[in-house]
Amino acid sequence: MKDTIAKLINEQINAELYSAYLYLAFADYYEEEGLSGYANYFEIQAAEERDHALIFRKYLHENGEKVHLAAIEQPDVTFNSFLEPLEKALEHEKFVTSLINKIYAAAYDEHDFRTMNFLNWFVDEQLEEEDNADTMVTRMKLFGGDAKALYDLDNECAARVYTTPSPLANE
């Protein structure tokens, strides 16, 4: 593997762990606000982000590359509304998609077809991540102003369960 690609993947491990940290902060906010369903949703989201980091880490190991764990930035955790973390999540997922695309483009330039193939799972995953985040924003905008509807939304979020992503399923 070219050093440029290994460096980008190491940076992505950090970005995914930051995502986990960010979503854990969102979970804390909702827990403190009494929306424990939303807190559950973001706790699971944080676990998924940790998994994404592990998938990149595993790929580096499989390729005989060194894993470099850098410091994780402190997330900004001041919010003015229930909607705000959801909008930040959508914005963040779009940013993560741009990072995945950047690695993909670098792999393409290097004719690193193995890495392109590896990244295809993340390309699909980012579509799902953005779609889910967009749905969370839309539903809060539509129904979040009504206490009974918000209660129902929170209950729906409470029902989310963790599933191991397929690249880690045989670990």
Ligand code: FEO
């Ligand atoms: Fe690791 Fe939410 O993308």
